[in-house]
Amino acid sequence: QVQLQESGPALVTPSQTLSLTCTVSGGSINSDNYYWTWVRQPAGKGLEWIGLIYISGYTNYNPSLRSRVTISLGASKNQFSLNLSSVTAADAAVYYCAREWGLWGQGTLVTVSS
């Protein structure tokens, strides 16, 4: 059974880069032609799509975040990562990774504070 798990620092300093990794277990990230995506949710608010990556390396980003976002395949073959630069308090949220829209990680809370 495929599972996703987000990991990374829970606290990020303003103006720094937020870096998260999503680890895929129980299956290969290379199987089939899924896209792998990141979504975030500020406390008490709705969901926001951040971007996605195909195993080919093709990426697509939310236009509102495009200048600050990079999604990449991890050094490990079963990981993909999110980098969000120049963070502010508005980037504080629960960050989720997902395989297309049918399979989600449990989410990881990221706080932005000095």
Place this chain on the structure above:
Amino acid sequence: QTVVTQEPSLTVSPGGTVTLTCASSTGAVISGDYLNWLQQKPGQAPRALIYSASNRHSWTPARFSGSLLGGKAALTLSGVQPEDEADYYCLLYYGGSWLFGGGTKLTVL
């Protein structure tokens, strides 16, 4: 910038039927090919219910049904159960980007 609108909140009685809708602020007809519905309960990750407008995932109870109605997407819950109380989000692909609706908070009362 395109906004996807949903009813902010709805209330339904147990055993009743309720329809949630999802529309584009541009008035553009929503394409069913890339229309999803997700459910989120407090403290949990979202869970996909419907894909391609009307297809249930294998884990989605039959009381959930999706459709397209007059250019809008709709999610209908028939025979609502107490455990259906949750936030519901539509998600669509438009203009090269994925967009979430603002969500509907469904109360079962």
